[in-house]
Amino acid sequence: MGDRTEALRNRVRGAFETGTPLSIEGGGSKRFFGRRPAGEPLAIGDHRGIVNHEPSELVLTVRAGTPVGETQAALAEHNQWLPFDPPRHDPASTIGGVVACALSGPTRPWTGAVRDFVLGTRIVNGRGDVLSFGGEVMKNVAGYDVSRLMAGALGTLGVLLEVSFKLLPRPARDRTRVFEMSAGDAILRLSGWARSPHPILGAFHDGDRLHLRLGGSEPAVAEAAERLGGEAGDGAVWETLRDHRLPFFADDGPPLWRLSVPAHVPPFDVPGSTVIDWGGAQRWVRSDAPESVLRSTAAAAGGHAVCFRGGDRERPFHPLDEGIAGLHARLKAAFDPGRILNPGRLYDGL
């Protein structure tokens, strides 16, 4: 427990010298995610703890191995939160894992994503240099935005040591409304609502019903509930959805795909079952359909598909265009010339 910076730096430096691949592990809760981990485990879990939380500044700096649950609980004491509401697919989920995998919860379309709240990072690059980018201030354009680049890089560009986040007060009021309607109607209804500034914080369709989360100031939420209608719903559903504890996400069953698409596109006609989250922008699909079907469906709609859990681990992520793939390879070399950090976890060759 505590600050393990020196030990982690030395491990990476040693691995760089000997050309030993490292497999970075936070809580180990996301071993299922991405391509198969390869290399000697580099455990981050002991590098944990809140480095700085200043409620009045609305900033938090936390070590990467800190569990997400512990972090949110500490913030809740001050009535604050990480508004992208990171999922905890497992109690062991760490802040580093959430940032590396760029996982945002059901609030994402309305509050912003992980990367939108990242203000700064401290990392070890593939040479074993400890580097700091960004900081704890709200606006910072000194140098390239390396901190945001870390979100979603799956540890292939650097080992995350610390992350600084912008925080927000928790919404004063949180209410859930439920509407019986088809998925197609839900998407149309949501598109219409999005034209006005309603205090929406979540919108998901479970196959039969649309669940709408309203969050914000007392009067705004009360007015919106009045205007938008629906029946009173259970607020616990958002955590269940966020942490993949709905029966839909159960371990057995066909592979779980995530289709990230523009919110307005009508429901897809793919074999299997679908849960629509993010007001339409994130579609969870359980399907045995071939990879090509899911990829082309997402791409045709202007998005991309990830094989999130189960299924083929050779190519979980959407293939990159040639020019973009080249850039990825060159950026990887710029951060990790020995290709020792989570090699191949994101794409083959990275």
Add this chain to the structure above:
Amino acid sequence: MSNSTAPGIDERPRAVRRRELAAELLTFLPRESVLTEPEELRPFECDGLTVYRRLPMLAVLPDRVEDVQRIVRAAAAQGVPVVARGAGTGLSGGALPLEDGLLLSLAKFSRILELDPDRRLARVEPGVRNLAISEAADPHGLYYAPDPSSQIACSIGGNVAENSGGLHCLKYGLTVHNVLEVKVVDIEGRLLTLGGESLDAPGYDLLALITGSEGMLGVIVEVTVRLLPKPETARVVLAAFDDLGRAGDAVAKVMASGVIPAGLEMMDSPAIRAAEDFAHCGYPTDAAAILLCELDGTEAETAAQLEEIRVVLEGAGATRLKVARDEAERARFWLGRKSAFPAVGRISPDYYCIDGTIPRKRLAEVLKRMRQLSAEYGLDVANVFHAGDGNLHPLILFDANQPGEIERTEEFGGRILEICVEVGGTVTGEHGVGVEKLDQMCVQFPAHELEQFHAIKRAWDPRGLLNPGKAVPTLNRCAEFGAMHVHRGNLPFPEIERF
């Protein structure tokens, strides 16, 4: 500016190189799009930071993406560096031309390609003015949130290149939070799409990386922005203080209150008086400082928040609170703030705008130290800034015609930025490093971080042909600067050889 030498030095006279490149460009561009004469090049000699001026070797004004690709390829083939330019309102010399370089103006790319109210997005060319997007979205009850004070003039391409902020970024985010997709031409002339209409894209977050990259990584040729529904109401309250420090502390208290204002701006007495003289906006000219705090949302919500904020401001020692009665008064309050720069321009022959950002709780202290420095340097300062974000904009008043004043002003500005770094902040919140803050980058970043920035640059632009010499100082430059400027007794960059 020792940093601007072009790589792969071509020994032939500039006139010959100019003629050769122009001839090649004229094979596919009309004569009026290729400028080579000094009088034609004059309008491009500087950006909003007018103390630095330089004529480019030539300037090109294409209006088709294919032509940008061919221009970049032609320049790269001849080893000529390329400096992209939007509207030239930048305040850090980012678009300052290079004597041996090509100035690529995106001004003719001024079309809104698509605006879809149902998908709440606008796809625009890079030269489109920031305000033009909100104007086009207005009939649909939508707007583009980031609103720099320069929004009537600055281009969206420049906004992406600088990750610009604005008066309402406190609640609605910076450029990086409001852009969905960017198309760039890289130094090889390839057209790359970063991001997309979905909320994330596969692979690395290159959209975040290009945002704020100051024209160093690629030329932005198309931008898709997210549009937001306009809030139902917005109310602004003006709070007057008889002490600058108290106003600074009030900012921290507002931010800790649990209410997130749409905007929270601060002006000090010289700025208040200049703005009042210029715009007659109803500011109390006897105040030491004012805060403008805007709240938005539904009617009932805004009223409730206004009440909460009123209590906080009174508790923080405001001597007077004035809530704008109607839209006209609200517009007037903001007009004063938005015209503060030109207003200050009327009370001083020249001014120099600083852009450091600090933790909000250090505002009062930093403002106080700034006043001490102002006395030390014998130069007045007017403060007008994005207080809610802790983003300072001290305007140092000077007269460029007085010998030595520019140098004194720059040194004073540098000292302010070093204080910002010292209290845990940054040398630039939104205006970028450009050529202006290269030395202060050496104060903010150790060598390893700068090395990493250079490695990123090489990944995109191995020969260093896109806007070379800007944004990230060379380690040699930092070593020289460090030798002049020993920081807190430690020699920075001890590992770099001195010469």
